Amino acid sequence: MQPVDFQDHRHDVRIGYAADFAGPLLDPERPPPAFIAGPNGKAAKKRYAVYRNNVTVSLINALAATFPATLRITGVDFFRAMARFHVRATPPTSPLLFEYGYDFPDFIERYEYAGSMPWLADVARIERAWLDAYHAADAAPLPPQALASIPPAHLADTILTPHPATRIVRSRYPAVTIFAANRVGGPVTPIEASEPEDALVTRPGMEVVVRRLPPGGAVFLTRLLAGEPLAAAAEAALTDDSEFDLSANIAGMIEAGVFNDIRGGG
């Protein structure tokens, strides 16, 4: 046994095998690397194909696990074909698969075969937000009585801090209704909704909850999440939608666990 020379290779950043092995993994047009073989001079085409298949199929499976409602809507074959294009074009850059798929909704929007389902990308956006909420840091949601502790004179300047799980997904389509109908098993029921729906995703405890935001709610909450005080956010919401109801919005959002903390102004 020769002694190992630890000095020699320390700064040799690139040793060829990984680059040459990795290149054809996601590109079926490229031949397998020349330096691999089976035993006794056997060929390695099918052998290398095992790795190709593992990579592609496991990443498609990862997307299927993150976007189950999207899959249920399109059917398995459609979804897997669409996901295969995405996996090859945009493989993950993080070893954490729950961080994969942020670009998938935009890909769906551009995917020509999904053109007849213009709401599909928004359903996928809700599913991506769902997984963010699932893995978000644990934090106690703001209790309902917290707002009552702020003196009325300071309410306008009050800042509400979002819970780490809180996400908003805006849609021009009834995306929340379609998401909710397809996120569960059982028979598919016809969807009657046609109004635009903005989704609120929260996780006050261990359960992720997706609900519809009331009129003006998305603008109101987006401003609050950006750190704007209550009065400014309410004004923006009223401008967006004259039906905006401040107290109903705040009550609903506190009940949903949107906020983590409150800071009175003044």
Added chain:
Amino acid sequence: MNEMANIQLSRASVAPRFPAHPVAGMAGTSLKHDHLPSIMANGVERGFFEVHAENYMGAGGPPHDALTRIRRDYPVSLHGVCMSIGGPQPLDKTHLGRFKALVDRYEPALVSEHLAWSTHETTYFNDLLPLPYTQTTLARVAEHIDEVQEAIGRPILLENPSTYVLFLQSTMSETEFLRELVRHTGCGLLLDVNNVFVSATNHGYSALGYLGDFPLEHVGEIHLAGHAEQADDEGDLLLIDSHDGPVADAVWKLYDIVIGQCGPVPTLVEWDSEIPDWPILKAEAAAAQAILDRHAYRFMPGKAHAAG
């Protein structure tokens, strides 16, 4: 050093420490969240659970909630899948930090990683990819193991891979490569008996011969799993390490021989896709436990050592 001790002390005072839960002589299973209700309702008399570290690298939520509850009652094995120890490029420091944080938080009974790579440049391939066995790769892999062990403050168990191809540039056998890694880094080994059977079949050598060359005295954990059958370019049997079914009879036989040689080493039954109901997985673990128990008496302190 003092600062380090202070940090550890302050952490200990905030986070409740878990009980030690020794893992010696036990069979365990992969932890699947679908099985949690059954595990919580009925308990497990004796056994441990292994988790893939990456699934618990989020900030919070149900994964940590579940692992915390499991860790309170059972020994836990932390199995890293994507450190890319076998790759030529430097380890991902952020990922190593996350791994260390999990080791600190859950104080697992066992910590392991793979002799494989999964990231090249910025692409994560989500598979355990093979490497050539040469002096150059040996030096690089040894550096990576040193770096991991230094970061987490304890030795890891390195798992032998299942492979489908051989590298023309290899100059060492896999067992020789593993033996040298142990010698240079002080790491232990995770012997995956199914991987041995899969690789031996795929490359036309004897699984028993491989085990005869394997440094069994450094094995700290054993993996068992199911495999699938395909064909290579010549139409011969090519086994796939699929983790989607029961352990094969031939693998059980090899396992029995290994335990007879190295004593009741903690053993995990892996089942990662086509996951069955809990009683079926539990029965696989019970079959491993029976083999462990059958050999255990010969390795008890005070008994004549029958191994070797």
